[in-house]
Amino acid sequence: MSNKFIWTKKDLLGLEYLSAEEINHILYTAASFKEVTTRQIKKVPVLRGKTVVNLFYEPSTRTRTSFELAAKRLSADVINIAVESSSVRKGETLIDTGRNIEALKIDIIVVRHSASGAPNILARSVRSSVVNAGDGWHEHPTQALLDIFTLKEKLGRIEGLKVSIIGDIAHSRVARSNIWGFIKLGAKVTVCAPEKLIPVGIEQTGVHVTNDINEALEDADAINVLRMQFERDSKLAFPSALEYFKQYGITSDRIKKCKKNIVVMHPGPINRGVEMSSEVADGANSVILEQVTNGIAVRMAVLYLVALAKKPTSSLPAKVENM
Numbered sequence: 395m396s397n398k399f400i401w402t403k404k405d406l407l408g409l410e411y412l413s414a415e416e417i418n419h420i421l422y423t424a425a426s427f428k429e430v431t432t433r434q435i436k437k438v439p440v441l442r443g444k445t446v447v448n449l450f451y452e453p454s455t456r457t458r459t460s461f462e463l464a465a466k467r468l469s470a471d472v473i474n475i476a477v478e479s480s481s482v483r484k485g486e487t488l489i490d491t492g493r494n495i496e497a498l499k500i501d502i503i504v505v506r507h508s509a510s511g512a513p514n515i516l517a518r519s520v521r522s523s524v525v526n527a528g529d530g531w532h533e534h535p536t537q538a539l540l541d542i543f544t545l546k547e548k549l550g551r552i553e554g555l556k557v558s559i560i561g562d563i564a565h566s567r568v569a570r571s572n573i574w575g576f577i578k579l580g581a582k583v584t585v586c587a588p589e590k591l592i593p594v595g596i597e598q599t600g601v602h603v604t605n606d607i608n609e610a611l612e613d614a615d616a617i618n619v620l621r622m623q624f625e626r627d628s629k630l631a632f633p634s635a636l637e638y639f640k641q642y643g644i645t646s647d648r649i650k651k652c653k654k655n656i657v658v659m660h661p662g663p664i665n666r667g668v669e670m671s672s673e674v675a676d677g678a679n680s681v682i683l684e685q686v687t688n689g690i691a692v693r694m695a696v697l698y699l700v701a702l703a704k705k706p707t708s709s710l711p712a713k714v715e716n717m
């Protein structure tokens with residue numbers, strides 16, 4: 395990937411809609427911005443005068459905070475809308491909310507919503523850029539981008555790696571975005587879960603499917619362990635959290651039987667003692683906090699690219715270096 399690539403998409407709605415070249419360009423741009431985040435003054439003026447609105451209809455710690463930090467490090471103004479105390483409570487629709495926010499002359503709406511496809515609807519209704527921060531069971535594209543970025547940083551490549559995604563695949567937007575991203579970049583992806591937590595037809599995406607945790611761990615270069623989503627329907631698919639942990643939980647004993655340098659990822663928040671033990675979460679193979687750190691650079695890249703989508707972005711790395 396070179397700095398001659400021209401980004402043309404005003405929105406980031408999912409990795410399903412991106413080519414491998416576009417995904418690689420986001421990663422390339424993020425690597426440039428990662429250097430900015432290590433400086434004493436972690437700020438560049440590339441989005442000065444732009445305004446980013448965080449519109450989160452669901453709770454978030456990592457994603458909302460890192461979008462806010464990413465925007466501020468690009469010198470954009472940021473507004474966080476607390477949906478619970480907004481006119482959404484009076485019945486205002488997503489489209490009306492989006493159009494009214496847009497009337498305030500903003501540039502980017504970062505939206506998280508419980509309905510799959512909500513960001514797509516919003517993007518068709520406003521001229522501003524829309525970035526999907528997680529929609530229902532559909533996609534969480536910036537999470538997958540930071541997962542891919544972190545793994546590439548650790549192992550130097552994605553193509554040919556064996557990546558196992560373990561946990562509640564059925565209710566996971568992270569799983570869907572990971573599958574699109576890793577498959578497009580040439581990884582061999584296995585998904586592993588109890589039968590009822592595997593979506594029908596998932597093998598059509600090109601993944602290998604197993605219910606056997608040992609098969610998923612054998613030869614894996616990396617695992618991405620997903621949260622059991624007790625607020626959705628994960629619990630209906632397994633008798634108890636303890637039984638899930640015994641059969642699918644990632645423990646030190648299981649990690650000892652894996653490749654020595656297996657990379658352990660988790661999007662957070664973790665249910666310690668359900669999908670993963672604390673020993674593994676905090677252990678030598680875990681890159682969970684590095685994923686969080688990398689989320690800022692990846693989201694800086696996404697905000698930068700969508701904000702300047704109509705213009706060639708050919709000079710980004712050189713410009714960043716000189717700021």
Ligand code: CP
Pocket residue numbers: 453454455456457458528534537661662663
């Ligand atoms: N991984 C993730 O989306 O975390 P948050 O829900 O805290 O944003």
